[in-house]
Amino acid sequence: MTTVSTWTRNRWTVPGVSGLLVLASFVAQRFGGATVGDVLMVAAAVVAGAPVVVKAVRAALVRVVSIDLLVSVAAIGAVLVGNYWEAAAVTFLFAVGHALETATLDRTRSALAELVALAPDVAVVLRDGEQEEVPTRDVRTGETVLVKNGAKVPVDGVVVGGSGALDEASITGESMPVEKADGDQVFAGTVAVSGFLQVRATGVGSDTTLARIIHRVEEAQDAKARTQAFMDRFAAWYTPGTIVLAVVVGLLTGDVVLALTLLVIGCPGALVISIPVSIVAGIGRGARDGVLIKGGEHLETSARISAVALDKTGTLTEGRPSLTDVVALAPGVTQDEVLAVAARAEAGSEHPLARAVLDAARRAGLAVPGLPSSTEPVPGKGIVATVDGARIVVGNLALLAAEGVDGAAAHLVVDELAAAGRTPMVVARDGVVLGVVGVADRVRADAAEMVRRLHTAGVRNVVMLTGDQQRVADAVAAQVGINEVRAGLLPEGKLEAVAALQRDGYVVAMVGDGVNDAPALATADVGIAMGAGTGVALETADIALMRDDLLMIPQAVSLARRTVRTMRQNIVVALVTVATLLAGVLVGGVTMAVGMLVHEASVLIVIANAVRLLRRPREARAARLTHVKDLADARS
């Protein structure tokens, strides 16, 4: 019983049997058994056609004219007029094509299926001190779940015990495992590759980041692109139009075969799926890499991006100041001494610039014992502190003048550092200038590479927006290769800058964190939120990047362009197929079998073209493979 049912459920059984019968029929005819040949041919048509007729009847019962109905009528008609080969060929090709379609179509949806499969069905929960295995949906927030090596994390939560490494590729696209310890956040659907974690659930069921991603991807795949409306209208007109044409032609010419052939080519196959398959594949590809695009329309807009506006602080730079220069100016004083004195003076300060100096001193291995006996911050200028009885001044030239220190020795260095976009702080002890330390918000390592790749991806203009002063902004722009800078902007100024770019005819993408620059993100044609692993940005941004990785921006632009290109190719394939078949039938030369063959081929070409989007670029795939292998080696 089970073998029979699996046999009938295998998608290749029907076309296989039908194909064998067609072959047997040819063999019979070859050896003169004409009647036997005809019987076998009709049998082939019946085997391949029966499921089609069943579907057609089901659809007709709920008053839907389906493709199955067209094929059924054509095949039955062909048998009635004695055209057995045509009937068998049409149904056989349709069955083969259909089996291939379902196999490949499900591949275009594979990214979503993978996401859905990530959520584990069972979780191990601590209840009354006992480990209990329960269905994941029964875990309540606040409960503690255990995640063992090799298991999937069932809920969003916070680590409350143990430690281990998680593979978070499913959520962020990051292929390197991330170490987790007390207080760290973990996501449902990530995999423990080592260690043992106790996690307090903060989000369960539909309230996990994974569930939100799945929901977003589904919504995105179903959101129709503008182009699709046109194709849908065309398809809606095409099928009934062809049926009417078939009836009219049949009545006028009395040529039944011609009319039936028209019915076969009335199937709108490639027309209706050409766009959805491209979008499903493109959005699925993005989801695998941690690039979440909101829908077909946003894909189409993103493919036309010609200007990208970026916030300087926190996007192009690390977002916090760090020490860049130490210059010793007094005779016999070393760089380390200048830094150590500055650090001692700043030890009691909470200022971000002080943090940069202290971090650098710690990294250099300099001791910063205790706090100054007195600390006196001078807003906007610096700090005056008493350390071991000495009066230390760290700040700008104005502070030195106010303190009565002669800062002439430092002028040149201060000007040089300021010109390079850094904040210079002069260090003086008991009225003598020891040296200068320079602090700057450091440019991120891959910022220049990102700008280069954006240009390669076809973005004409990359613009930096910042509230910072022009000189600092220019220095950063020079480092990363940006040619347009808008500095000294207030928050509403960013919105205005985006609008100005739009007035100049640019399609503008704005990159931000999705919180502070919400107005500018909303004004831009495409709002891109960086590091949107949590919260609002995931729901609202047109493109949400799950990692705080600059190189994902050009990646998203390229993906959008590739997807739209695929969409266009598919539309061309569909329309050319329709036009060729119609012309071919009316001029003559296209038989029922040829019509069905071309029709199925066009559908498969369209699907295969979309599936190409799902493939990783080759080098990325290789890198991932070696990485997986390393992991496996590490575990064994």
Next chain:
Amino acid sequence: MSTRTTTRTTLRAQGFSCPSCVAKIEKQVGRLDGVDSVTVHFASARIEIEHDAERASVDDLVAAVAKAGYTATPA
């Protein structure tokens, strides 16, 4: 608002290959007693149903989709 409760169920279907599946399933499931609305998404192969779970259970919905010729599992 009536007193009866409406549940929202999402099914994931397999074997969607043509948009005429959409109309078929929408009509087949929509006929069920207790089903208020059916939305079939072709691209992501999802079926969203608003129904009264007392009169039309999730199993009934899956059976109705099966009658239209497709396998579906509750999400």
